[in-house]
Amino acid sequence: xxxxxxxxxxxxxxxxxxxxxxxxxxxxxxxxxxxxxxxxxxxxxxxxxxxxxxxxxxxxxxxxxxxxxxxxxxxxxxxxxxxxxxxxxxxxxxxxxxxxxxxxxxxxxxxxxxxxxxxxxxxxxxxxxxxxxxxxxxxxxxxxxxxxxxxxxxxxxxxxxxxxxxxxxxxxxxxxxxxxxxxxxxxxxxxxxxxxxxxxxxxxxxxxxxxxxxxxxxxxxxxxxxxxxxxxxxxxxxxxxxxxxxxxxxxxxxxxxxxxxxxxxxxxxxxxxxxxxxxxxxxxxxxxxxxxxxxxxxxxxxxxxxxxxxxxxxxxxxxxxxxxxxxxxxxxxxxxxxxxxxxxxxxxxxxxxxxxxxxxxxxxxxxxxxxxxxxxxxxxxxxxxxxxxxxxxxxxxxxxxxxxxxxx
Amino acid sequence: xxxxxxxxxxxxxxxxxxxxxxxxxxxxxxxxxxxxxxxxxxxxxxxxxxxxxxxxxxxxxxxxxxxxxxxxxxxxxxxxxxxxxxxxxxxxxxxxxxxxxxxxxxxxxxxxxxxxxxxxxxxxxxxxxxxxxxxxxxxxxxxxxxxxxxxxxxxxxxxxxxxxxxxxxxxxxxxxxxxxxxxxxxxxxxxxxxxxxxxxxxxxxxxxxxxxxxxxxxxxxxxxxxxx
Numbered sequence: 001x002x003x004x005x006x007x008x009x010x011x012x013x014x015x016x017x018x019x020x021x022x023x024x025x026x027x028x029x030x031x032x033x034x035x036x037x038x039x040x041x042x043x044x045x046x047x048x049x050x051x052x053x054x055x056x057x058x059x060x061x062x063x064x065x066x067x068x069x070x071x072x073x074x075x076x077x078x079x080x081x082x083x084x085x086x087x088x089x090x091x092x093x094x095x096x097x098x099x100x101x102x103x104x105x106x107x108x109x110x111x112x113x114x115x116x117x118x119x120x121x122x123x124x125x126x127x128x129x130x131x132x133x134x135x136x137x138x139x140x141x142x143x144x145x146x147x148x149x150x151x152x153x154x155x156x157x158x159x160x161x162x163x164x165x166x167x168x169x170x171x172x173x174x175x176x177x178x179x180x181x182x183x184x185x186x187x188x189x190x191x192x193x194x195x196x197x198x199x200x201x202x203x204x205x206x207x208x209x210x211x212x213x214x215x216x217x218x219x220x221x222x223x224x225x226x227x228x229x230x231x232x233x234x235x236x237x238x239x240x241x242x243x244x245x246x247x248x249x250x251x252x253x254x255x256x257x258x259x260x261x262x263x264x265x266x267x268x269x270x271x272x273x274x275x276x277x278x279x280x281x282x283x284x285x286x287x288x289x290x291x292x293x294x295x296x297x298x299x300x301x302x303x304x305x306x307x308x309x310x311x312x313x314x315x316x317x318x319x320x321x322x323x324x325x326x327x328x329x330x331x332x333x334x335x336x337x338x339x340x341x342x343x344x345x346x347x348x349x350x351x352x353x354x355x356x357x358x359x360x361x362x363x364x365x366x367x368x369x370x371x372x373x374x375x376x377x378x379x380x381x382x383x384x385x386x387x388x389x390x391x392x393x394x395x396x397x398x399x400x401x402x403x404x405x406x407x408x
Numbered sequence: 409x410x411x412x413x414x415x416x417x418x419x420x421x422x423x424x425x426x427x428x429x430x431x432x433x434x435x436x437x438x439x440x441x442x443x444x445x446x447x448x449x450x451x452x453x454x455x456x457x458x459x460x461x462x463x464x465x466x467x468x469x470x471x472x473x474x475x476x477x478x479x480x481x482x483x484x485x486x487x488x489x490x491x492x493x494x495x496x497x498x499x500x501x502x503x504x505x506x507x508x509x510x511x512x513x514x515x516x517x518x519x520x521x522x523x524x525x526x527x528x529x530x531x532x533x534x535x536x537x538x539x540x541x542x543x544x545x546x547x548x549x550x551x552x553x554x555x556x557x558x559x560x561x562x563x564x565x566x567x568x569x570x571x572x573x574x575x576x577x578x579x580x581x582x583x584x585x586x587x588x589x590x591x592x593x594x595x596x597x598x599x600x601x602x603x604x605x606x607x608x609x610x611x612x613x614x615x616x617x618x619x620x621x622x623x624x625x626x627x628x629x630x631x632x633x634x635x636x
Contacts, residue, residue: 038416108414165560172564240558326416327558362415369485370560372419377481379415 009087013277016094018303021270023101024113025307026315028266029055031110031355032258034319039331041251044316050252051259051312052305058263059301060294062202066265067292070272071279074118075125075133083280085128088404089397090273093120096397097269100389105311108378109385112353117269118142119393124401126394139390141350146386149353152345153360154367157337161368164329168243178243179230186250187223189336193257194218196343200261247328254335261342262354263304271300330365337361356386417482420474420491421554427470427498428547434463434502435543435619439536441512446529450516460509467502471495485557486633494629497622498550501543504618511611519605524597528609531590535616538583542623545576549630556634566634576627580620587617 033047042050071077080086097116104111118139125133164185171177195215198204230246275292338357345352359382366374441456474495478488520528549572556565590613594606 161560165562169559170562170564359415366483366485368560369557371416372421372484372557373417374483375415375417375481376483379483382415 007281009091010277010281013087013091013094013274014299016091016098017270017274018299020094020098020101020117021267021300021303022307022310023098023105024266024270025052025055025304025309026311027101027105027110027307028113028262028355029259029304029308029312029315031358032262033255033316035326035331035334035358036251036255037316037319038326039248039251039328041248041328041331042255044313044319047255047316048308048313050256052308054256054259055263055308056301056305058260058265059267059304060297062264063267063271063297063300064203064292066203066268067272067275067297070117070121070268071276071292074121074135074138076135077276079129079133083284084408085124085405086280087277088408089121089124089128089401090277092124092397092401092404093117093393094270094273095400096120096123096393099396100393104385104389107381107385109382110355110359111385111389112355113266113269114353115142115386115389116393117272119390120397121273122390123394123397127398127401142390144350145353145356148345148350149341149356150360150363150383152341152352153337153357154364156341157333157361157364158368160337161330161333161365161370164333165368165370169240169329174240175242178246182230182243182246182250183223183227185247185332185336186226187219189219189250189254189339190222191215191219192336192340192343193253196257196261196339199343200264244328247332251328251332251335254332254339258335258339258354263301265354267297267300267304270303271296274300326371330370333365333370334358334361337364418477420478420482420484421550421557423470423474423477424491424495424498424550425547425554427467427474427495428550430463430467430470431498431502431505432540432543432547434460434467434505435540437463438505438508439540441509442532442536445512446533453512457509457512460506464502464506467499471499485561490629490633494550494626494633497626497629498546500622501546501619501626504615504622505539507618508612508615511608511615515604515608519602520609521597521600524593527593528590531586531593532609532612532616535583535586535590535613538579538586539616539619539623542576542579542583542620545572545579546623546626548572549576549627553630553633561634569630569634573627573631576620576623580624583617583620587613 029048029051033042033051036042037044037047077086080089094117097113097120100116100119101111101113122134122139164181167181168174168177191211192215194217195207195210198210198214199207204210271292274296278293278296335358338354338361341357341361342352342354359379362371363374363379365371437456438460441453441460444450444453444456475492478492480488482488484491549569552565552569552572556562556569559565591610594601594610598606
């Protein structure tokens with residue numbers, strides 16, 4: 001490792017990769033935690049702590065296989081004979097993606113980090129070898145997710161908030177109904193968390209095993225525990241506040257889960273290119289089977305955690321102070337929908353962006369007349385920013401790559 | 409990333425409730441002015457009447473702010489036009505109260521014939537009490553509308569809202585009856601009344617009954633907000 005660090009390009013890639021990880025932490029951590037913070041389930045300080053620790057844990061322990069996909073799944077690296085191309089290209093892709101993320105953060109647009117890095121890699125690939133190098137199937141999946149993620153998010157959130165209001169909020173005695181129905185929702189939540197953990201975090205693909213061995217036992221346990229807890233120590237006079245306070249507690253594990261799986265999935269966006277350069281530095285060529293060393297994963301996780309701590313805190317604080325329109329049931333509906341949509345999509349093999357699903361879910365709750373006011377203009381800006389992410393990252397990356405090739 | 413804070417726009421319902429609060433206060437201060445009028449304490453009456461004017465101004469300002477913030481960029485669970493028309497009606501309640509206050513300021517009520525004086529005054533006071541009831545119910549109705557949305561248009565909350573609307577309608581009906589009775593008294597005694605006194609009294613009663621008329625209109629608008 002010591003002699004590796006004398007390689008200037010590896011050092012540069014690590015620096016840019018760390019910066020990208022920082023940008024992911026600063027930008028995306030707010031996605032998984034902000035509904036919980038906005039609904040008052042956790043304070044900004046707690047959100048930063050939970051997100052920081054879990055993002056790092058997810059990245060370090062479970063980030064490996066996605067990293068492999070980013071390293072060599074988007075373009076066909078075996079077509080690249082010159083190792084320098086991998087090095088310059090990785091730096092260009094990281095730079096382009098980070099710049100775009102910074103720009104999006106500045107204007108408050110929740111763009112997908114995955115899409116940014118995919119765009120960056122596609123950009124340098126096309127500049128180097130033309131369109132044939134691109135894995136178009138994967139790119140088509142990315143494009144499909146622009147439409148699928150928000151639509152699924154919206155549909156599920158719409159149904160969930162309707163069901164919750166029918167079965168709990170609109171009942172004669174919301175507290176009694178909540179005692180009956182909330183354990184059911186908590187149970188389902190943990191079925192999803194358990195199954196998702198198996199599939200997304202441990203990167204297994206048998207949905208049947210995930211649900212039967214992880215989801216259902218964990219969900220049943222959560223159901224029983226919450227059922228007993230609600231019967232025993234739950235006293236309140238206001239029926240709505242009562243129902244809300246129950247959902248408030250469920251929001252904490254579900255957003256913690258989102259942070260963990262986000263760390264596991266998105267660390268690859270920062271260190272996938274770093275891993276590619278590392279492979280070149282150690283083996284000389286890119287297509288080789290070189291395991292991603294743990295210290296690179298740790299570095300990515302650390303970068304995300306630092307991003308959460310330095311910039312994420314400010315974001316969470318603003319969110320905590322400003323969103324007054326988000327009750328715990330709405331926050332729960334949004335998080336629950338995002339988590340279950342990502343799970344079902346994984347099982348069906350559909351590409352889904354968590355960020356986009358969450359935004360879709362917010363709109364779904366609005367369509368169910370659950371939120372008092374949503375800014376249509378902002379929704380429009382967000383959707384536009386999704387469509388430009390891949391092309392912009394690709395073009396910027398292509399330009400940086402060209403410059404590096406000429407200068408290098 | 410500030411997108412969450414931007415995505416959730418500020419709801420117009422809190423300011424609407426605030427506006428209803430000011431409207432209610434306007435009507436309450438008007439009642440104080442009328443009490444002073446009943447006692448013949450013109451000095452106090454004028455002070456309160458001027459305060460009614462100030463409060464109506466304040467309500468106007470809030471109304472303007474709500475209108476400015478309710479751009480068509482918002483996506484809301486109720487129709488934007490319904491909210492704007494409701495706001496207009498709610499504001500007209502304060503306008504009606506101000507109109508009564510204006511009549512109070514025009515002259516001192518010292519020449520009502522003694523034999524009908526008590527009846528005239530007690531009818532006006534009854535009407536003003538009922539007007540406060542109407543304004544209070546409108547305030548309750550908009551608070552309840554907020555709850556209707558909070559519950560995701562729960563049937564129980566909608567039912568409660570309909571009850572409040574019905575109450576407003578019954579108060580309006582009661583005031584109409586009082587107003588008719590008042591007119592009868594004035595016209596029965598018209599030969600003994602100076603025309604200015606008659607007009608003065610009739611207009612106080614008319615403007616007072618206007619308060620509940622506007623309250624009823626506002627309630628109608630709330631009904632529309634729930635039927636979408």
